[in-house]
Amino acid sequence: MEREMGGSMIACIADNIISPMGLTTEENFSSVSKGMNMLRNHEDTFGLPEAFCASMLDRELISGLFADHALSDNEYTFFEKLCILSATDAISSCALQAECEDVIFVISTTKGNVDMLETEPDCPGCRLAFSAEKIARYFGNSNTPVVTSNACVSGVCAQIAAIRLLLGEKYRYAVVIGCDVLSRFIISGFQSFKALSPEPCRPFDKERKGLNLGEAAGTMILENIGGTNVYGNGSLWEFAACSNHNDANHISGPSRTGEGAFRVLKDILEKIDRDDIAFVNLHGTATPYNDEMESIALHRSGLEDLPANGFKGYFGHTLGAAGIIETILSMKAVETGVIPATKGYGTKGTTYGISASSATRETYRNTFIKILSGFGGSNAGIAYRRRNVPPCATFRKGGEA
Incomplete structure (x- = not known):
């Protein structure tokens, strides 16, 4: 992508991470700094006969957080809840008016609600665009959201798509949300590739045995701040x-x-x-x-x-x-x-x-x-x-x- 930005500057002004390591960016980074992980062996999960090592969120915890927001637990899937909770934290931290016309939502996911295909193959919720609309409408935003679903590179592609939209100056802000949750379909797929490690993974190491999967949601709020040299709280x-x-x-x-x-x-x-x-x-x-x-x-x-x-x-x-x-x-x-x-x-x-x-x-x-x-x-x-x-x-x- 050519960087023909003119006088524009695209900046990240807020963020959030929700994972088994924490519910905020600060909690997650602190956990990393302490060398923690939440990669655990899971047996008899999703009805799979084979155990797997993964980092998984507490479903009851997420439902409890939704209850705190007075949200209907049945209206949204677990995937959609995570997206909304992550975006809510990031939006609140910068006081963004997410319902405004100059805000666009960009969703990154590889699977979305793919688990619904097992029981409801024709339901609208299986479609990524349907979930993206629900998430944007929750925040009162009427713009058609963008979905990037391009395998493992989706999260970076979502940022690039958002940046291009902001450089086009149709929008000033982009709420970029990345999220995936695990299911029988996903785990069994990676098991069929023989790609999963039975123990915590070892990137670049001689004894590495494969990957682990994990659940998380993350949000970045990007802004086209023009050519300004004002860096907010001293950092941009x-x-x-x-x-x-x-x-x-x-x-x-x-x-x-x-x-x-x-x-x-x-x-x-x-x-x-x-x-x-x-x-x-x-x-x-x-x-x-x-x-x-x-x-x-x-x-x-x-x-x-x-x-x-x-x-x-x-x-x-x-x-x-x-x-x-x-x-x-x-x-x-x-x-x-x-x-x-x-x-x-x-x-x-x-x-x-x-x-x-x-x-x-x-x-x-x-x-x-x-x-x-x-x-x-x-x-x-x-x-x-x-x-x-x-x-x-x-x-x-x-x-x-």
């Missing part, structure tokens, strides 16, 4: 660059040469300052081929020695939420001056080096890159820059130069 996250490529390699397997991911990184690197990149947040699913492909893409991009990390060892693979929550967590990491550890990583398990670490590291840089790769050869990436300090400036903790 500005969109810097993005790219999509599909290498059309295989229905489920990534390119063995990392072609699509390499092209995404190449596009992004043309538009940002390499010397200001704190880290690359990778997809890091802990499957043999994905991790290997990402190592090749980093090597081809000349980023082999740049710090990198992955969040799947904390949350599992959260599907349509991954691109949203991992972008938000990367923002919080840079704000805190850290590169979060890659939980589960120990010994290099890829042909080329990935500068991942099992320990938290410090950083004083202000830009990060988030990349994802998914089924069908899809690849997407996005970069954000923190604009409360000059690019490449070196600051110590506490603000002392």
Whole structure:
């Protein structure tokens, strides 16, 4: 995507994450900082004969939160509840009037209410557009929402779609929500691929056995703030660059040469300052081929020695939420001056080096890159820059130069 922005600046002004690790962004980032995860073995779940390791939300807790909002528990599915609760927190934090005409809702999900197909194959609720309409209308917004459903890259694609809409100046704000919940259909599908690890996953590690799945919802509120240099509370996250490529390699397997991911990184690197990149947040699913492909893409991009990390060892693979929550967590990491550890990583398990670490590291840089790769050869990436300090400036903790 060409960055022909004119005088426009697209900024992230609010966010939220709901996962088994916490109900707010702050709670989730704190849990990551403490090295926690909620990946557990689940037996006799969804009527499946085989146990699986995943991070799953408490259904009763979410229903209780809905009761606190005086919402009808039967009117919305579990997926829709999570989207609404996450968006409510983010919208409240910036006092956005979500019903206004200059607000557009963008929903990222790979499966939505796919579990309803088992009992109600013709019901409207199975359609992603139907759920997106319900979510937007809950907030009184009458605009037709946008849905992105492009395998694992959906969360980054949703951000890119929102940014394009904002640059078109039809809307000033975009409420970007990413969410997926687990079901018999989803778990059994990944089991059929033999892709699931029976224990907490180990991204990029020599002994990795596959991925874990996870449930989460995340919301980013993006604003076209024009060319202003007013950074709110001293900090502003500005969109810097993005790219999509599909290498059309295989229905489920990534390119063995990392072609699509390499092209995404190449596009992004043309538009940002390499010397200001704190880290690359990778997809890091802990499957043999994905991790290997990402190592090749980093090597081809000349980023082999740049710090990198992955969040799947904390949350599992959260599907349509991954691109949203991992972008938000990367923002919080840079704000805190850290590169979060890659939980589960120990010994290099890829042909080329990935500068991942099992320990938290410090950083004083202000830009990060988030990349994802998914089924069908899809690849997407996005970069954000923190604009409360000059690019490449070196600051110590506490603000002392």
